[in-house]
Amino acid sequence: TPQGSPRTPTARDPSAALGSPRRVCDPWGSTWTPKVRFGTPPGQPSDPHSREAWQETWARAGQAGLDGARDRAHGDVSLTLALCLLKAEWQVAEAEALVHTLDGWSVVERMVVPTKTPDGKLIFGKGTLEHLTGGSLLPSLPERNRKELEGSWGVPVFDRFTVVLHIFRCNARTKEARLQVALAELPLLSSTARPDAQGRGSRYIMGSGESFVQVQQRLLKEKEMKIRKALERLRQKRQLLGRQRRRQEFPVIAVVGYTNCGKTTLIKALTGDDAVQPRDRLFATLDVTAHAGWLPSRMAVIYMDTIGFLSQLPHSLIESFSATLEDVAHSDLIIHVRDVTHPETELQKASVLSSLHGLRLPTPLLDSMLEVHNKTDLVPGYSPAEPQAVAVSALRGLGLPELKARLEDAVLRATGRQVLTLRVRLAGAQLSWLHQEATVQAVDVIPEAGVADVTVVISKSAYGKFRKLFPA
Ligand SMILES: Nc1nc2c(ncn2[C@@H]2O[C@H](COP(=O)(O)OP(=O)(O)OP(=O)(O)O)[C@@H](O)[C@H]2O)c(=O)[nH]1
Numbered sequence: 001t002p003q004g005s006p007r008t009p010t011a012r013d014p015s016a017a018l019g020s021p022r023r024v025c026d027p028w029g030s031t032w033t034p035k036v037r038f039g040t041p042p043g044q045p046s047d048p049h050s051r052e053a054w055q056e057t058w059a060r061a062g063q064a065g066l067d068g069a070r071d072r073a074h075g076d077v078s079l080t081l082a083l084c085l086l087k088a089e090w091q092v093a094e095a096e097a098l099v100h101t102l103d104g105w106s107v108v109e110r111m112v113v114p115t116k117t118p119d120g121k122l123i124f125g126k127g128t129l130e131h132l133t134g135g136s137l138l139p140s141l142p143e144r145n146r147k148e149l150e151g152s153w154g155v156p157v158f159d160r161f162t163v164v165l166h167i168f169r170c171n172a173r174t175k176e177a178r179l180q181v182a183l184a185e186l187p188l189l190s191s192t193a194r195p196d197a198q199g200r201g202s203r204y205i206m207g208s209g210e211s212f213v214q215v216q217q218r219l220l221k222e223k224e225m226k227i228r229k230a231l232e233r234l235r236q237k238r239q240l241l242g243r244q245r246r247r248q249e250f251p252v253i254a255v256v257g258y259t260n261c262g263k264t265t266l267i268k269a270l271t272g273d274d275a276v277q278p279r280d281r282l283f284a285t286l287d288v289t290a291h292a293g294w295l296p297s298r299m300a301v302i303y304m305d306t307i308g309f310l311s312q313l314p315h316s317l318i319e320s321f322s323a324t325l326e327d328v329a330h331s332d333l334i335i336h337v338r339d340v341t342h343p344e345t346e347l348q349k350a351s352v353l354s355s356l357h358g359l360r361l362p363t364p365l366l367d368s369m370l371e372v373h374n375k376t377d378l379v380p381g382y383s384p385a386e387p388q389a390v391a392v393s394a395l396r397g398l399g400l401p402e403l404k405a406r407l408e409d410a411v412l413r414a415t416g417r418q419v420l421t422l423r424v425r426l427a428g429a430q431l432s433w434l435h436q437e438a439t440v441q442a443v444d445v446i447p448e449a450g451v452a453d454v455t456v457v458i459s460k461s462a463y464g465k466f467r468k469l470f471p472a
């Protein structure tokens, strides 16, 4: 419900209604605090969408022996089940969290209303439409319906996509992230560039042979080509950097997880990198960034911080950000961070795993994925149900030594590295070669023999070279 005088957007371009990208996150300036209402389930246990109902179903699935499949999450049965359970309750809680992420937005009421099919002409019955007044956050709306609702209510209407898009726009910092957001909002702009019911926009502009709408569509196509080209250039640059990294043979650990689960906090804790900025916001991280850290054997690794997952992200958004996630496909190991304090942590896990599967990652990478249970400081006496998972508190630094040890094991296995103790002559170039090409853990000098026992972490290829250069 607007306070003061709202500037109703003229809504040619719905993104214009959301305000300019990087300056402020308040779409209407400070004169108006938008308030939002959206649905909540009735909450009776008999309601198939209620939390009780799905928790019960989930428990039954576990009893039915689906637990193992659920853990591995390759079990399509359990995954489908989990995703089917993504019903009103969770979506409403998540929508609320999305709204709270925006400065100056608050939630005044939640409401669940029956909807007609979104493909049909009507979404709400007449009674429902009259009942709903004020700004509303709706799950997902075709542009035509959104405009109709704005017309009949006289206030801006947002669906989940436009809100997520706006959060992305506020949080995009690098050129790449901004381009990806711009690409993601093109379908929205293009759906507004259509002739209206009265056929306005379809008449030809004199002498041009094109109608207004055709001109608009052409300009949008050109814009899309431009963005894609710019993204491609950035992508090539990133691939080059990736190749250089691989040449230096630093193992890469990709840190993935649902948004706000603590990925950035964990990387900060593992690397001690002060430049890393975790924030209590959804989608705080929109770029893949690399951070160097050291494992117990003094092996240097690179941690990749990635964009968080969210269930049921619109396809265009996933598509434009999937390039960013290419880095995950090229990593040596994936850590899946989970917020175990989240009431819907199981569903979040299912959603993340299903997104990862959608990225068509190499099977060994998926199989070796390490699950990390985070925020355990908030759950006294926490012990993970999954035997392979490592429990930590990234914020309090709990469980990190065990995590690092597990990471080291996994990285050694994944990259074919090994820990070897080699006897070298102190007089030759062997020791300095090892320092350059491998990670030296310990040097045990035996002065009377003029030799040293050197413990190194070394890749197979480097060891091959060593043997060639310095035959035993
Ligand atoms: N209590 C507690 N809070 C934590 C822990 N780890 C992270 N947090 C908090 O969770 C919030 C989100 O942390 P981030 O590290 O930004 O989460 P993220 O996964 O990087 O989030 P996105 O980049 O938005 O996807 C912050 O407020 C953190 O302080 C933890 O171990 N314990």
Ligand SMILES: [Mg+2]
Pocket (backbone or CB within 6 Å): 263, 264, 265, 278, 284, 285, 305
């Ligand atoms: Mg982050």
